Amino acid sequence: MMRSLVRTVPALPPPRWRLVRTLSTDILQRPREGKERVVILGSGWGGYTVSRKLSPKRFAPLVISPRSYFVFTPLLTSTAGGDLDFSHIVEPVRDPKVDVNFVQAAARVLDLNRKTVLCEPTVVKGGVTQTHTDEENGFRQTKKWEKGEPFEISYDKLIISVGAISRTFKTPGVRDNAIFFRDIGDSRRVRRRVRECFELAILPTTSPEMRRYLLHFAIVGAGPTGTELAAALRDFIASDLITLYPALDGLPRISLYDVAPQVLSMFDESLSRYAMDTMKKEGIDVRTSHHIQDLRWGAPGTDPPYEMDPRGCLTLTTKEEGQVGVGLCVWATGNAVNEFVSESLCDVDVFPTASAVMKNGPSGPGKIPQGPWTYKKAPRTGALLVDGHLRVQLQNETGATAVLQDVFALGDNAMPETGSPPATAQATSQEAKWLATRLNHGDLATSPGFSFRNMGTLAYIGDAKALMQLPDEDGKYFPHKLTGRRAWLVWNSAYLTMTISWRNKLRVAVRWMLNRLFGRDISRY
Known part of the structure; x- marks a missing residue:
């Protein structure tokens, strides 16, 4: 009798899955060659910019965000009005030309002592940006099929730039x-x-x-x-x-x-x-x-x-x-702080002795005041109250303050104690560039704190008319205020120049030209 060619394989015992698994795929293993892993929460103006500005020789950036792209928000209204296609103002976070890793997930819990972030995958989502969540409601109600298995990611440095939600x-x-x-x-x-x-x-x-x-x-x-x-x-x-x-x-x-x-x-x-x-x-x-x-x-x-x-x-x-x-x-x-900041970043279970330094006081084992400790936040807005170097701070009931040396926050979810910049893309981008430069040079502790420089304000008001206002110190070289068509030309030139990739610069310019010749896109989809 011919021997069966099919070999029966004994069934393996079912694995004992833990509730939370630590990722161990090649792309997320601990960085080699002595690089520090910088975990960046968010792919907006803060997260996307800092991920592109960090030195790939010193750091291994990892972006964690519910969406896999960056949006050039100054031109978002132009897509609603048919002036531009949606793809013209989007830059993918994954880019073969950039040494930046990415995981499509939402941060849920931060463990400062173990230096880990608990995340939930958002690959299959009905609305990955959760724009329908507001400050009075907790996490967005999700369908059963939207929920993914949570996992942990460890970090050497963490940058919180999760953005804001609508108030x-x-x-x-x-x-x-x-x-x-x-x-x-x-x-x-x-x-x-x-x-x-x-x-x-x-x-x-x-x-x-x-x-x-x-x-x-x-x-x-x-x-x-x-x-x-x-x-x-x-x-x-x-x-x-x-x-x-x-x-x-x-x-x-x-x-x-x-x-x-x-x-x-x-x-x-x-x-x-x-x-x-x-x-x-x-x-x-x-x-x-x-x-x-x-x-x-x-x-x-x-x-x-x-x-x-x-x-x-x-x-x-x-x-x-x-x-x-x-x-x-x-x-x-107006803006309200993201639910990750308002709901998750509240109480600190275990004080991070290894990474926290007391502000204007002694540090080290045995010198840390007793808790309980909480994240230091602005009383009115609930944003993270960071120091002049954009570092997240903790506080206890006695008024003592500790500064985290490896956790930073920028953008709409953070407010520097030294003076809060406006809640604009311009301010967030400057914070991201400043932080990346200081980390690349390794002089964060000795450098002066972040200082916002107002580059001017623009607004389109319809019918090829706009407004432009420059700060007072720039008025001696350029007109301090412009209105009408001249301001509209500046508006077009500025945003075309600021658009991130050369691919989209060209696409935006060509689309504007085609609109003048053939009209706007009026398709409905």
Whole structure:
């Protein structure tokens, strides 16, 4: 009888998996050749910049982020208005030309004593940036299939740059019904919804009243993001969409709401007034000193229950004018600290004796004051209160402060004690470059602390007009303030120059030229 060619392999005993596994793949093994592993949490302006600036000869950077790309946020509003494609402002974190490792995951728990970060994979996600989470709610509710097996990563140095989330001020209905504007997915939703509202409005079954509601687009927050988004949508509608829907001419309306008495409060009062006057002439309804009370689905005056129905409109309720029907509400208000900072970085279980140095006091075994210890945070915002060298600090009940020598924080989730820079990409990028330079030179302890240099402020206000404001010390070489077309040319030149890769610089320039010749992209997808 022929012997069977199939060999039976005895079943292996089931492995005894631990709840948390430490990664041991080749790419994540301890760095060789004496390099220090620098774990960077976040792939925004802070995390992406510092990962590219660290010396590959001294450090082995590892970026951990829920998203696998960097977004050039100054041009994000241009993608919503069809001026640019989404891929034109995105840079991948993984790059064969750069010696930087990457893991797509979200940091959950930080162990300062063991120098490890507990992470959860976010490869399969419905919304990897978690833009619908606000400061009043914990981690975003995830589906069962979205959850991955947690793992730990050890570090020699840690840089926390997880960014911020949108502040909702606990306004009812905002978290569930508004579109936040922080990432590519948000911009895509805005552009798609605008086209959706036009298509719904042109249907013969749509009533005149509902048509007016659907074509009313509300933007809450008159800072740079909200103002530029209103201007971009105005250009998109006036120059392109109305040519496709001539029957709807005169009906579209854009309203810009803010609780402050003026728009773009970071600009000089004369520039802010110019922006308000210009936008009003362009047809944008600027509603300052307005307080949002509620956002729900359904037309004004309808009775509950209010169920989500994208075939209809939403109702935005303000203290000043009551209920208003809108087809879209974009929430572009202030920042709140990320839930990782607000929820996870609170109490310190075991004081990290090996890496913490007492501030203005003795250090070492037996000289550390008794706990309990907590992360030092700004009382009003909850951001990490770092020292002048961007190092994270701990404090106890007696007021003693310890400075961590191997954990840093920058960007919107950190606030330097020596003076907080504005919450802008410009400030975060400068912090990242400063920190990378000091680590590369090895002179962090002896160098002066970080100091923000204001390079000026730009804002687009529609119809090829913009604002530019330079700091006072630069006014002797260049005009201190510019408005209109000249400022728009500076706006274009500055952002084209700042776009990260040469590939995207060329793509942006070519796209702008094509827009002038053939119009904007009006596809709906």
